[in-house]
Amino acid sequence: MAQDVMTGRTAAELVASAEDVEGFGTDVPATLAWVSDVAPSLPLPGQGATAELWHALAAVAARDVGAARILEPHVDALAILGQAGASGVDTGELRRALDVDDDSTWGVFAAEGPGARLVAERREHGEWELSGTKPWCSLAAHLTHALVTAWVGPEQRRLFAVGLRGSGAAAHSGPWVSRGLQQVVSAPVDFTQAFAVPVGAPGWYQRRPGFAWGGIGVAAIWCGGARPLADALAAAARAERADQLARAYAGAADAALWGARTALSDAARAVDAGDLDDAGARLLAARVRAVVSDAVERVLDLTDRALGPGPLTTDEDHARRVADLRVYVRQDHAERDLARLGALVAS
Template sequence: MPETAVRPVLLTSPPTADDALPGEAARSARGLDPADVEAVLRWAAGLGPRVPHPASGGTARRWELLASVGAQDLSVARMLEPHLDALAILAEDGTTPPADSTWGVWAAEGPNARLTAQGSDEAGWVLDGRKPWCSLAGSLTHGLVTAWVGDHQRRLFAVEMADPGVTVEDGRWVPAGLAEVVTTPVAMTAVAARPVGTTGWYLERDGFWWGGIGVAAVWYGGAVGLARRLARQVREREPDQLALMHLGEVDAALAGARATLAEAAAVVDAGGVTGPGAVLLGARVRHVVATAVELVGRHVAHAVGPGPLSQEPEHVARVADLALYVRQHHAERDAAGLGGMLAEHHPEEAPW
C-alpha cells in the first residue's frame, strides 16, 4: 500500500496541526517490523510520554492513536497498548517510571498458577509463585503484575524483569496470529516488588475500564484495516450488488462502533461515570466494538474471497491477528455479564 494511503483512524473531528499524533503514530507503525520486538518496544517507550492518559481531556486522541496503529499493524499495536496502559496506571498512582523503561500489565489467573505477595509497605514486599499469560515478558524491562495478598484479595505490584528471581518460562505459544507477541508463564522466587495502589485498587478503579476500552479501540482499528482492503477492491473493479451490500454493512458496523467510542471518550473526559457506571460503560463499549469487528471480518471475507487470504501477507496477518486479539472479549459470556449489570443497576427501567 503506498505511503499516501497511511492515514489516521479518527473518532471525532480531524486533528489540528498541533494535535496530529494519531497520524504520526500510524506512519511510524507502518515502518516497523513486528518481528523486531526490541525496536517496536523502543518506539513505544519514546512515544509513551506524548500520549494523553485516559480522563485527561485527550481520551479521544489516545484511542484514535491506538486505532490508527491497529489499522496499520495489529502486532505492533498489541505491543504498544499494554505499555501505554501501564504508564496510565502508574500516573494514577502518582509514580514516574524510569526513563526508557518498557512495561507489561499481567493480571490474568489460571489453573496451576498462583502468585502471592508477602510483606508490608513499611518492610517491603516479595513475590513468589507463577503468573500465566505474561505477554512479551522476555523482552520488557518492567511489569505490573497482580498477586494474591491473603486468600481473597489481590494487589498490583511493579517488578523489574532483570530481578534474579524472575524466570520467563518457555511456555507453548504457537498461534496463527500475533506470533511475535510471545505470551508465557513467569515464575517468581523472592522477587522484590513495589506496591502500586492499595489492595484491590487495580481492579476497582474506573481506569481499569478506560484501559479495557483502549483495547477495544485497537480492535476497531484492526477492523478499519480490513474495511480499507474491501474499499480498495470496490474502487479497483466494478462492484456488483453483493459487493456493495458487503461494503454497506461494513460501513454501518464501523459507524456504530466509532460513535460508541467517541461518546465514551467524551463521557470519560467529562467525569460523567464512576463506579458501577464505569463498569457498565466499559462492558458495553467493548461488546459493541467486538460485535462490529466480527461482523466486519465476516463481510470482508465474503466480499474479497480467497485471493487475499492466499496471496497478500499483510491481509493474512491482519485477519489472523484480529481473530486472536478480539478473543480477549469473551463473546456470549461478556454479553451475559452486560445483561446482568443492566438487571442489577436498572431493575425498574432500562437506560434506553
C-alpha cells in the same frame, strides 16, 4: 472514532514516526524501542484528551495490529502509574527502587488461571516479595518491568511493580502456537522471592475507573485494526466489474465500523466528563467492548466472504492482519462478557 471530534494530529505523528522502524510490529525489540520513545507523548485517559489517545491507538492498529498490541500494555501501565501517583503513591520512589528509566518497557499482568497462583508476602524488613506463577504474561521475555496483581490473602489481590530482568523472574517461552500475534508470546512467568513495590491499596487496581478505560482502549485497537479490511471491501466495490454483492459487503462493513467508532467517541466524552463512578465505568466499558467486538467480527466475516481465499493465501499483510485480529478480539469473551453486561444492566 469520528473525525469531527478528533484532530488526528497525535495519531498522524505517531504513525509517521513508525516509518523508519525496521520490522515495525514484527520485530519485538525494535518495536519496543519505538514504544518507549513515543508512549510518554500520548495523553492519559480521563484528562480531557481520551478521544485523541484512543484515536492514536486505533491509527497504530490500522498500520499494524501487532505493533498496537505491543504498544497498548505499556501505555496502560503509564496510565495506571499516573493514577497511582494522583492517589498518593510515591511513583518516584518506585522508579528509583526498580531502576526504571526512559528506556524501560512495561507490561500489565493481571490474568488468573487454573493451577497458577502468585502470592505477595511482606518480609520482616518491610519489603515485599512475589513467589509463584503468573499466567498470560505477554512479552515478558522482552520487557524490563511489569505491573502484576498478586494475592495478599485468600480473597484479596494487590497490584505490584516488579522488574523482569532479575534472577527472581523467569519467563516461559510457551506454550504459544498462535498463528496470529505470533511475536507477542503470552506465556507464564515464574517468580521466586522477586522484589516488588506495591502500587495502591489491596483491591485498588480493579476498583479504579481507569480499569474500565483500559479495556475500552483495547477495543479502540480492535476497531482500528479492522479499518484496512473495510477499505479493501470499499476498493472491491469500486472495481469496474463490482456487483451489488460487492457493494453490500462494503456497506455492511462501513456501517459496522461507523457504529463502533461512534460508541468509542461517545465513551471518550463520558470518560473526560469525569462523572462516572465505578459501576458506571464498568457498564460503559462492557457496552463499548460488546459493540466493537461485534463490529470487528462482522467485518472479518464480510472480508472472508467478499474477497475469498485469495488475499488470505497470497497477501502477507492481509493474512497477518486477519490472523492477528482474530486472536486479539478474543480478549472479548463473547457470550460470557455479554452475560456480565446483562448482570450489570439488571443490577
